[in-house]
Amino acid sequence: AKAHGKNCYQVFETRMHEQLLDRLDQESRLREAVHRGELRLHLQPVVDVTTRELRGVEALVRWEDPERGLQPPGAFIPLAEETGLITEIDRWMMIEACRTVREWQESSPETAPHWVSVNLSAANLEVPDLTDRVAYALAGTGLAPECLVLELTETVLMRDIAVTAGRLEEMRELGVRIAIDDFGTGYSSLGYLRDIPVDVLKVDRSFITGLVGHQRQQELVRAILQLGHTLGLKVVVEGIETEDQLDLLITLGCRFAQGYFLGRPEPVASLRSRLATVPAP
Ligand code: C2E
Ligand code: CA
Numbered sequence: 001a002k003a004h005g006k007n008c009y010q011v012f013e014t015r016m017h018e019q020l021l022d023r024l025d026q027e028s029r030l031r032e033a034v035h036r037g038e039l040r041l042h043l044q045p046v047v048d049v050t051t052r053e054l055r056g057v058e059a060l061v062r063w064e065d066p067e068r069g070l071q072p073p074g075a076f077i078p079l080a081e082e083t084g085l086i087t088e089i090d091r092w093m094m095i096e097a098c099r100t101v102r103e104w105q106e107s108s109p110e111t112a113p114h115w116v117s118v119n120l121s122a123a124n125l126e127v128p129d130l131t132d133r134v135a136y137a138l139a140g141t142g143l144a145p146e147c148l149v150l151e152l153t154e155t156v157l158m159r160d161i162a163v164t165a166g167r168l169e170e171m172r173e174l175g176v177r178i179a180i181d182d183f184g185t186g187y188s189s190l191g192y193l194r195d196i197p198v199d200v201l202k203v204d205r206s207f208i209t210g211l212v213g214h215q216r217q218q219e220l221v222r223a224i225l226q227l228g229h230t231l232g233l234k235v236v237v238e239g240i241e242t243e244d245q246l247d248l249l250i251t252l253g254c255r256f257a258q259g260y261f262l263g264r265p266e267p268v269a270s271l272r273s274r275l276a277t278v279p280a281p
């Protein structure tokens with residue numbers, strides 16, 4: 001029994017050791033990925049539903065891992081958040097997004113998006129020079145501040161409202177806009193809408209999934225749209241996958257939407273060539 005117990009322990013220890021090494025390996029590969037230029041910027045259209053025209057884009061990161069191919073954020077953002085690497089990734093994405101959209105606006109103003117939004121994980125709010133980073137991205141690329149939207153999730157914003165409100169106010173003084181991402185999923189009070197300076201609400205995809213055929217869901221979305229519009233905010237509904245959902249949203253008062261039905265995230269070159277060849281409806 002004793003020998004057996006020892007054996008189990010050794011197996012356990014070896015497995016722990018392997019997992020630890022694996023994690024360290026992953027971490028260093030991710031760290032190198034940032035410096036080796038293996039991150040990729042993908043853009044997903046945000047469309048004006050009344051005209052079906054592109055109005056904005058959301059910047060979504062991908063990792064072109066030479067060993068495993070193109071990785072979605074779900075495969076590496078959690079590790080990046082645990083290790084603090086996320087602030088480097090978000091900094092890179094912000095500059096890349098600003099540069100890309102500025103170039104697009106310069107070369108084809110008629111098809112270029114009016115704004116680009118970037119995602120900021122919680123850790124960014126603890127970066128002392130965050131406002132300088134944003135200012136640097138704008139100054140370095142020449143993108144107009146009102147064309148940049150910073151997306152933060154409800155849960156991030158709620159963590160310490162007083163501190164967060166101050167930081168956001170600082171960034172808004174630069175002229176950039178603030179969006180609440182995944183709006184409605186935080187199970188929080190709406191009090192922060194009073195205290196936090198925001199410009200855009202992004203209604204979470206979970207509100208859209210069961211929309212068609214469900215009266216209550218529809219009234220809820222209608223109410224969110226009205227609340228946002230009454231407060232003078234832009235409201236973007238996420239996760240539109242079907243034409244039925246889109247038609248319904250229009251009747252509920254939706255103006256801006258994003259989702260696979262309207263366009264998947266893709267590299268800027270393919271998005272631009274698609275927009276150039278597909279005639280406007
Ligand atoms: P998110 O900010 O809520 O971004 C929207 C996600 O929903 C994207 O997934 C997008 O591809 C997906 N999506 C868009 N339309 C549809 C649809 O119609 N149906 C479905 N099922 N999904 C749709 P993605 O690109 O895998 O990103 C996942 C999450 O990773 C993002 O969620 C965001 O939280 C995070 N993320 C992505 N890029 C960055 C980044 O540069 N920095 C940080 N900090 N987080 C990022
Ligand atoms: Ca987002």
Ligand code: CA
Nearest residue numbers: 181182202238
């Ligand atoms: Ca979202």
Ligand code: CA
Nearest residue numbers: 153181182204
């Ligand atoms: Ca999300």
